[in-house]
Amino acid sequence: MSTKPNVLVLTGFGLNCDHETAYAFELAGAVAKRAHINALIAGDVRLDDFQILAFGGGFSWGDDHGAGVIQALRLKTNIGDRLLDFVAAQKLIIGICNGFQTLVNLGLLPGIDGDYTRRSVAVTYNDCGNFRDQWVHLKINPDAACVFTQGMKTLELPVRHGEGKFYAESETLKTLTENNQIAMQYAMPDGRPANGVFPHNPNGSLVDIAGICDPSGRIFGLMPHPEAYNHVTNHPDWARKMEMQKRAGMSGKGEAGEGIRIFENAVACFE
């Protein structure tokens, strides 16, 4: 009997990171299935068969009327109860970029006080006023319950979004901080907080927030793309690093990129 968890990666309606997200989970040891949102709604694909649900990146419904807004509406209207059952069954959910935007619009994040229906935080337009693709330095909160980031201290990942600014009222921010729900923050190359400084904090996110989890740590949403660091050559400095290693007489260790650790952490929960 295999212990590999089954992962459902949603597709359709303008979502677009499904192939590499499924690949990242497979690389981490899971069995990943890509399925259209309508197949899930119609019941052709059943949430019961999966242990992990991935809301991936993309431009669902063109990001019109706010990124992730219509996707959240579609899911809430059609399978809201099933999603809450999935959460209640203590399964894992990850939302990346458009998926994160969808999770906050569904209310599955931040899930303060166990309320998984309330929209209390937002991911809105970048302060810089445009879509932006760049790599960021991330600081991981060691005290967060987040199962996806366990054992990690820092990470570099690409961000690619026009609406990635994390926003909430100061009360909510305080609660998130106190609950250790701020799992991941933008940082300077040396690991210090970005303190809102562009481009280290690429979008103006309050408290440099790049990703949050729910109080249980089983639901995680983030703007950066761990699935896009699936191979060593994804990193912007890989050619320099490799040349240095060669000079030092070392050979690279493996081909997988460091973003895969996020997925391995999720898979490890089921081992």
Added chain:
Amino acid sequence: MPQRIEITLKEQLLDAEGQSLRLKAKNYFDIDLHQVRTIHIVTIDADLTTQQVERVRTEIFTNPVTQVSSLQPLDVDFDWIVWVGFRPGVRDNPGATAVEAVEDLLRLRLKPGEAVYTSKRYCLKGSGVTRKDAEKIAGELLANDIIQQWAVFDSSQWDPTVGIGFIIPKVMLDHQPEVTTLSIDSDETLARLSDERSLSLNPRDIPTIRSYFLKPEVQHQRRQVSLSDPTDVELEYISQARSDHCNHNTFGGRFHYRDLETGKEETLDSLFKTYIQGPTLALKKKKPWVVSVLWDNAGVGRFDDGHNYVITGETHNSPSNMEAYGGAITGIVGIYRDPMGTGRGSRLIMGSYGYCVGPRDYAGDLKPRLHPRRLLDGVIEGVRDGGNKSGIPTPFGQVMFHPGYLGKCLVFVTALGIMPAEINGEPSDQKTILPGDLAIMLGGRVGKDGIHGVTASSASFSEHTPAGHVQIGDPYTQKKMHDFLLEARDEGLIRFITDNGGGGLSSSIGESALFSNGCNIQLEKVPLKYDGLDQWEIWISESQERMTVAIDPTHLDRFMALSRQHAVESTVIGTYTDTGKLHITYNGATCAYIDLDLLTSAFPQWEFEAVWRPPALRGLTEPVLGVPEACEPLILDMLERPNVCSKEWVCRQYDHEVQGTSVIKPLIGAGRDVPTDAAVIRPVLTSQRGLVFSQALIPMYSAIDAYHMTTCTIDEAVRRAIAVGGDPDHLGGVDNFCWPTIQYDPLKNPDGRHKAAQLVRSCRALETMCLAYGIPLLSGKDSMYVDGHLPGRYGETHKVSALETLQFSVTGVIRDVGRCLTMDAKVPGDRVWVVGATRNELGGSEYYEHLGHVGVNVPEVDPDGFAARYRTMAEAVKKGLLASCHGIYRGGLAVHLGLVAMGGELGLTVDLAKVPSDGVDRDDTLLFSESAGRFIVTVAPDNQDAFAALFAGQPAACVGEVTETPQLKIAGMNGNCIAALTVERMKSAWKRPFGDLI
């Protein structure tokens, strides 16, 4: 009764869109705005109760954390209000998704004719802002009259209870579709009718068309379907198929070429057959990796045993010139349909861009429709939304400024896809149609889009007339279609697929019907955006995001079920037959009945006079320049030149990492800010194989000779690919020609013969280079007529022609992406080599342009010599001897040494006396000559001997060293230091022009 929701960000949130507008108003027009707040307006023209709209407002359109909204106009402070909305018939993407959301939430379907429209109003605050300022912001920053309408209000005009009112840009045509027959009693009549109806029939085609319809057996057959004279549907079909766009009459034409220097005269029959098809077929025989070329929507090459890659490129110049955003997004989304329609269909894996525009700071007397700055902003944004929203990485591109593009800009778009080598055991690149197969149109609906500008100039222009000739692409609809088609392909449901681009159904059905040899099409089945289209309009409309597919009828149910799951509209519009006829009916009545082989029959060839007057005979000479004394400011000024400086702001707007395949990114180096020579992606995630991609554009050399422009452009594209680790044995090319009009006319085009000769020479160079470098042309397109007539200061107009331009793209398979390399200097102590000789070749260079000259010594390529050099370089890469490799391109050695240093944020010491050269005795020539075939390479000391041995006998020399101190230090030929520039100073100059843009 329509209802309206106004939405805006809460006051404490930064309005980034408003902020951008504020900055542009300041930077472009020096208008000081203190604040701009944006209000999104959703107007619902549907039979909904106020309670329903209230629910829609709170649950869809208002984010409770960030936004406030109301069914009444919001009270936001302003001095001026600018409202901007779409014109009727313009694609309103957010309006369409709003309908989906409303239907989902309320569990109902909007009735036919009901819709949701989006618009925006901007509340401007600024004490000194005049009405003229506000109108300038509206008309020159926010709205383009072609697709949008706008209004400006001051506080006296604004009624806070009424707001903008209810503006419903609904198309209402109130027209009964009708088929018209056109008289062909004489050539003159048909020519006149062609003119009146904008058919653009070539006068030389008219006798051929008439003689067909006058044939007794044709007339007999037509009578049996109740037709006599040709219908408008038929003539539009012929016109589309015979257009230069679809038929490439220029490249298929006959050229009478005369060289004034040698006196030699010759006649060339079809540039395409001679210089493109010929060499490509010859190379295909030698290169087993070439899978499919010269017939499908894109070329196909072998990626590995299990996959083929697909590539093509084209331009979208005229529409972008009219409406930059709409033209560009339609261009990029359109080119993505070509790989989707190649073979049985491929998945898109990459796109690229090339923009040629007038100077961004143009302040001259000519008045282009859109200022180059605005035009460039628009095309950048169009490709951004089109590419990003399609989920396709855009890791490479180029921007070129030259006054010749004031007349018409160029927007190049290129697309790559990948497909399994086999689908259900059959080769994926092959496809056919059997009689009885169903013809299906899917994706978008049909409206009056792109129909030869007729609607724009129509006399009956009203507030409900669709603005059809410029469109806005809809990547969302296309992405859904893309995902659906790939699933349908993998289930074996697709027999044949092609896209609907230029010519619409007329082209896609007309061309696909050749595979079965006939079709019956029922035009009334084609889903329309709105009623009232004539039959011919349905047939030739270029409405976007549509594909045409042929399927076996037994697969219909499954195909349609899958289509529904993906929320894609698919419609059977007819059946393929083997009758030899294109038979079109509308509600049972025949409106076209034409023999398919009419178009393959003998239409007369186009003819061109081409006269080559060599540069010396045109009076071009080298300028007489003394050697400059101040090299430092000169190098810094060169780094600041618009065609050299950093364009990071463009790259960063494009998602170049989606799909997780990025290997060599557009911006690299220690600061991740220096452009790469070429991009590399790893399109099959489980494989170490990669695809390299590069492009080059050096139109400036055409001012001297388009032959050398072409050889240098191809050389640069190839050298770029080699520099990152490309394999010289696997390089495929895509040629995109953009030429001014070449048909001579003593008044309208007095230099047409010269431009025609340049085209002939360019094609010759293309052949020479492809054969020498072993590059089969996997795909290519031509776009002629790159001219514009611009009003001047006194109301006179000036014809402005673009430089003869070739964009050349190169792609190829790399066996192991781990062997790729980047151009940045990496380790202090490494040796700096220059490979390839520098010659006295400053003609057309950036240096001469900077000093106000053209010159005549244009760089020349030694095709066989360079090809051998690139093999050696590839060998060095394979052996792992290089730490970095960078080609020397526009701006010459000085600029590119600067880039290598900036890339590594390290220093370089360089001794010009050691630079391999041929007949050069001046520092400035060594620094700025643009001789082709050269690289700057850094090599670890341990590899120095091996590298030297490999390049023994070639012009290659160690010229210096990489240093820890980040400074480019150049010694002149006499040994004195002529420049010592820190990386910081160079970056500061190089980023000055566009570094503040985001």
